[in-house]
Amino acid sequence: MTEADAETAIGAAGAVREVALRARVASYELAVATRAAKDAALGAMADALTGRSAEILDANAEDVARAGANGTPTNIIDRLRLDQDRLAGMATGLRDVAALPDPVGEVVRGNLVANGLEIRQVRVPFGVIGMIYEARPNVTADAAGICLKSGNAVLLRGSSSARASNAAIVAVLRDAARACGLPADAIQLVPGETHESVKALMRARGLVDLLIPRGGAGLIDSVVTESTVPVIETGVGNVHVYVDAAADLDKALAIVLNSKTHRTSVCNSAESLLVHTDVAGEFLPRVSAALQRAGVTIHGDSRFAELDGVVPATDEDYQREYLALDIAAAVVPDLEAAIAHIRRWSSGHTEAIVTEDLAAARRFTAAVDSAAVMVNASTRFTDGGEFGFGAEIGISTQKLHARGPMGLTEMTSTKYVVVGDGQVRE
Amino acid sequence: MTEADAETAIGAAGAVREVALRARVASYELAVATRAAKDAALGAMADALTGRSAEILDANAEDVARAGANGTPTNIIDRLRLDQDRLAGMATGLRDVAALPDPVGEVVRGNLVANGLEIRQVRVPFGVIGMIYEARPNVTADAAGICLKSGNAVLLRGSSSARASNAAIVAVLRDAARACGLPADAIQLVPGETHESVKALMRARGLVDLLIPRGGAGLIDSVVTESTVPVIETGVGNVHVYVDAAADLDKALAIVLNSKTHRTSVCNSAESLLVHTDVAGEFLPRVSAALQRAGVTIHGDSRFAELDGVVPATDEDYQREYLALDIAAAVVPDLEAAIAHIRRWSSGHTEAIVTEDLAAARRFTAAVDSAAVMVNASTRFTDGGEFGFGAEIGISTQKLHARGPMGLTEMTSTKYVVVGDGQVRE
Numbered sequence: 001m002t003e004a005d006a007e008t009a010i011g012a013a014g015a016v017r018e019v020a021l022r023a024r025v026a027s028y029e030l031a032v033a034t035r036a037a038k039d040a041a042l043g044a045m046a047d048a049l050t051g052r053s054a055e056i057l058d059a060n061a062e063d064v065a066r067a068g069a070n071g072t073p074t075n076i077i078d079r080l081r082l083d084q085d086r087l088a089g090m091a092t093g094l095r096d097v098a099a100l101p102d103p104v105g106e107v108v109r110g111n112l113v114a115n116g117l118e119i120r121q122v123r124v125p126f127g128v129i130g131m132i133y134e135a136r137p138n139v140t141a142d143a144a145g146i147c148l149k150s151g152n153a154v155l156l157r158g159s160s161s162a163r164a165s166n167a168a169i170v171a172v173l174r175d176a177a178r179a180c181g182l183p184a185d186a187i188q189l190v191p192g193e194t195h196e197s198v199k200a201l202m203r204a205r206g207l208v209d210l211l212i213p214r215g216g217a218g219l220i221d222s223v224v225t226e227s228t229v230p231v232i233e234t235g236v237g238n239v240h241v242y243v244d245a246a247a248d249l250d251k252a253l254a255i256v257l258n259s260k261t262h263r264t265s266v267c268n269s270a271e272s273l274l275v276h277t278d279v280a281g282e283f284l285p286r287v288s289a290a291l292q293r294a295g296v297t298i299h300g301d302s303r304f305a306e307l308d309g310v311v312p313a314t315d316e317d318y319q320r321e322y323l324a325l326d327i328a329a330a331v332v333p334d335l336e337a338a339i340a341h342i343r344r345w346s347s348g349h350t351e352a353i354v355t356e357d358l359a360a361a362r363r364f365t366a367a368v369d370s371a372a373v374m375v376n377a378s379t380r381f382t383d384g385g386e387f388g389f390g391a392e393i394g395i396s397t398q399k400l401h402a403r404g405p406m407g408l409t410e411m412t413s414t415k416y417v418v419v420g421d422g423q424v425r426e
Numbered sequence: 427m428t429e430a431d432a433e434t435a436i437g438a439a440g441a442v443r444e445v446a447l448r449a450r451v452a453s454y455e456l457a458v459a460t461r462a463a464k465d466a467a468l469g470a471m472a473d474a475l476t477g478r479s480a481e482i483l484d485a486n487a488e489d490v491a492r493a494g495a496n497g498t499p500t501n502i503i504d505r506l507r508l509d510q511d512r513l514a515g516m517a518t519g520l521r522d523v524a525a526l527p528d529p530v531g532e533v534v535r536g537n538l539v540a541n542g543l544e545i546r547q548v549r550v551p552f553g554v555i556g557m558i559y560e561a562r563p564n565v566t567a568d569a570a571g572i573c574l575k576s577g578n579a580v581l582l583r584g585s586s587s588a589r590a591s592n593a594a595i596v597a598v599l600r601d602a603a604r605a606c607g608l609p610a611d612a613i614q615l616v617p618g619e620t621h622e623s624v625k626a627l628m629r630a631r632g633l634v635d636l637l638i639p640r641g642g643a644g645l646i647d648s649v650v651t652e653s654t655v656p657v658i659e660t661g662v663g664n665v666h667v668y669v670d671a672a673a674d675l676d677k678a679l680a681i682v683l684n685s686k687t688h689r690t691s692v693c694n695s696a697e698s699l700l701v702h703t704d705v706a707g708e709f710l711p712r713v714s715a716a717l718q719r720a721g722v723t724i725h726g727d728s729r730f731a732e733l734d735g736v737v738p739a740t741d742e743d744y745q746r747e748y749l750a751l752d753i754a755a756a757v758v759p760d761l762e763a764a765i766a767h768i769r770r771w772s773s774g775h776t777e778a779i780v781t782e783d784l785a786a787a788r789r790f791t792a793a794v795d796s797a798a799v800m801v802n803a804s805t806r807f808t809d810g811g812e813f814g815f816g817a818e819i820g821i822s823t824q825k826l827h828a829r830g831p832m833g834l835t836e837m838t839s840t841k842y843v844v845v846g847d848g849q850v851r852e
Contacts, residue, residue: 028769028793031792031793031795032792032793111813111814113812113813113814117803117807117812119813119814121830124795126825126826127795127825205650205651209825209826210825210826224631224654225631225654228650228651230824230825230826232826248848250848251847251848254848254850255848255850257850258850258851259850262850262851343454361845365843366457366458367454367457367458369457369550369553369841370841371841371842372841372842372843372844373841373842373843373844374844374845374846375843375844375845375846376845376846376847376848376849377543377844377845377846377848377849377850378849378850378851380850380851381543381844381846381849381851382842382844386539386543386851387537387539387545387842388537388539388545398656399552399553399635399636399656399839400552400635400636400656400658400826400827400839401826401827403839403840403841403842404547404840404841404842405842413825413826413829414829414830415795415796415797415798415799415829415830416797416798416799416808416813416829416830416831417791417798417799417801418798418799418800418801418803418807418808419787419800419801419802419803420800420801420802420803420807421677421802422674422676422677422680422681422802422803423802423803423804423807424680424681424683424684424685424688424803424804424806425684425688425804425806425807425812
């Protein structure tokens, strides 16, 4: 590291430390705020997003213009772009969060022990949550809303390509929170444009209680391996659909098509198809034709590769998260071989079996260890909204703390409150 | 790193990888084992510990002799030493675990969504859990029992000072599990005596699902900062007792004495005493005399230091976990100052308030963010057994996943099982 680099790193660490300390102080106040106070602030934040849309859209236009000048691909620019409709959607999201029950204070369990001590396990906020995310500026409002409702101060580290939009959104949200009597420092941007500020956030153990990275596999990997702050890993999905010997092949066809083509760029879309050999003769031509009609390239094993237009698959195909109109495909001799294939290649996000056989469904759901295991349903249903959680901050693919779609409850920890009248241990 | 060092590191990583892979395969079988099969194995393991006591005690004698020859302090040797009574205690611990409900398969929540999908969140084992712990060989049996009951394969990395004892205990437990039809590789020692094997365990992300370090602050710190495998941090406790203006001073005296002196070497013993100024005049002489009679050295602020025998405190005293007959002590002007002191210095393990004032109790339990917050009770009650959990694998001082005493439930993750009849997303 050169001396200049070292100075930058120290500067970034200091700046991040300062916002984290302010967030910590704000978190004390927010942790004991009533639901009424938090919901009023969320309503005011929603109103402010549309009421002050001009300044947000001006800032966004600046980001979009810079992205265009930098030669950013059109689909990325589209994700970056805000308009009145998208702002209204962000506002609706905040109002939806306000309507959800407050997770803080929920008594998870409790008992009265023999010596008369009352023991209660109670939900409490984490304290300070750091979010590291890519392009889309709507995440800024979503994350701020979910963290505020769950009593957490949030440090937002969005993409530098959205810096003007994020700054404008955060300014509007902070003003609204402050006007409702909540601490503005509960919602802050992480200062600094360089990777040094992300590094500083990852090293802020003790000041930041939890980091949630949302974005591509590269971002998530680097946070998971470098962070000393506890992390919840989100999103990478090498998702499988297995068509069993006892599948209803019409349902199977609809589920495979929906899982693969409904929206290709998301983590719950299917990336691999496994078909039981007993139904391969009938199903392979049908599914191959239907997928190819939908524009999907099939990377198949030797059985699939006998069909027109199928490209031979390599191990790399079975491992990949395409996020595109591609699917890996293989024929398996039995259910256990399907389970073994999934154990080898899956990222543990979502897998589905299509079957009418109860024993096969029970074995698959017991043996497959993924955040969501579906029977006769599209993998696209792994989603907080579809599960009825009302708000989602990401989909956890780790096993510690939260697994699958994360809503307000997952943004809390617990503590034990123990009440006695002078008990001591003998 | 020299070439020889590099070879050692690669060798350790390979050996750890091999046991972890065997544990992973065993975990598939254990995850779907019935409660009946697991309880039968726990019973057989308990019988084997006493039935084969001779070989365990022989191995233990070897460890004790080596420790003696190395000049290990007597109190450490005492923790290392096994006898028939301690083995019987370990066996009873295993039978107690068998008697507890199986956490695996518990439906945590569930709902039926509008499109007819049934959604259930179900408890499942983590898979492979690594335990890194110091001297006491009874932890070997405790951890093996708790992990087996919760459906997890376990990799045990005890202290090298207990290597013969641990190897003998593990051999006995593996035989008993195998005789009951469960995979012996669900219980394994991590090979290797050097720190390289601990490092390899900490880098086995993807093979090991969770690491639990149990021991001193140095061990825990190094695991938390170096591990890429998710970690649950346990145990360090800078525990406070606050005596409020509205305290019953007899209760306060009993609670302070019990919290400090009942057992000094444990994480839930008190390390700091805070007293409200309104009761300082009456309480300070009483508590000071009683603590000193019990052999406790008081490191006090200027108010305490006016009393005979009190040593002046520094900031270092307020930060320390003595684990000895020492206590830091200060007078505070009010409840908020006590809360601020705790926020500054606490490690987030356990804090207690002694008060008859409901408003003070409510404020303290809401504002103090520790794993356990006590009202009118000794801090020594933060313990899985005392809480009625029946078995404890450690006390988590982190907020992610588990906080406070951890029993069987905390050794599980969850997954979502979603059952439909052909649903796709529109």
